[in-house]
Amino acid sequence: MNFSFPSTASMPVTPDHAATDHLAPLIFFYGLGSARPRVTFIPAEQLPGDERRLLAHDGDMTSRLREFHRSEIDLDVHAKQKVGEYLVRASVLNRRRDGMPVEFGAIGIHIDVLPEPAQRLVLEGHVPLGGILEREQVPFTSHPSGFFRISVDSRLAELLGATAGQVLYGRCNELRHADGRALANVVEVLPRVVVDGG
Numbered sequence: 626m627n628f629s630f631p632s633t634a635s636m637p638v639t640p641d642h643a644a645t646d647h648l649a650p651l652i653f654f655y656g657l658g659s660a661r662p663r664v665t666f667i668p669a670e671q672l673p674g675d676e677r678r679l680l681a682h683d684g685d686m687t688s689r690l691r692e693f694h695r696s697e698i699d700l701d702v703h704a705k706q707k708v709g710e711y712l713v714r715a716s717v718l719n720r721r722r723d724g725m726p727v728e729f730g731a732i733g734i735h736i737d738v739l740p741e742p743a744q745r746l747v748l749e750g751h752v753p754l755g756g757i758l759e760r761e762q763v764p765f766t767s768h769p770s771g772f773f774r775i776s777v778d779s780r781l782a783e784l785l786g787a788t789a790g791q792v793l794y795g796r797c798n799e800l801r802h803a804d805g806r807a808l809a810n811v812v813e814v815l816p817r818v819v820v821d822g823g
Contacts, residue, residue: 647770647797650674651733654704654715655780662781665771672772676794676815684766685800687755687811690718690721693725697721700798703784709791717784718753721738734812739763754800754809760812763805771797785816793817 648664655661669681674752679689691698698718705714711733718728734754736744743761746752758765773796775781788792795814802808 648812650733650810653713654731662775662778664775666771666773672794680796683769685755689752694720694727697751700753712736726816729784729814730811732809735807738806740775740809755809765808766801768799787816794820
């Protein structure tokens, strides 16, 4: 199923507070002012064991998921919109060995911070950003800004093979280029069924 992002032309100004900033890619996915799943920020210590292992670190998620699931990770883009040199997209990462979803990600990428080969790969939308940064040897640092639990709605449940109302866990993260410029902001949600059966 494909979803569309709302038009930026009709977007009202968002409240200026930390939670909104951290969740901006997810808010954009749903549309400002639209109903979206309830997100409750929690300390990393409150994440269940496997979710803590997958989320509470300062690396990229693609390599962590690849190692945890012992499988290459593929990207399935469900919605995207480019605003100038900023690309916002909603994607599901799947295990290549069986196609099972291992993460939902809503991400905003500053394309102009990347070298040209990496820009092309991002715009093609076949390889996860973490895989592109690794392949093109783009130096970056990862800065998780919060961990949360989320009661998923039918929209996210369908993408993750979950059940509406199920409580899942995720994180907000900022990737920065080695020179300090913001590279990407991402909201990542893990499906419990895949973590439990990983």
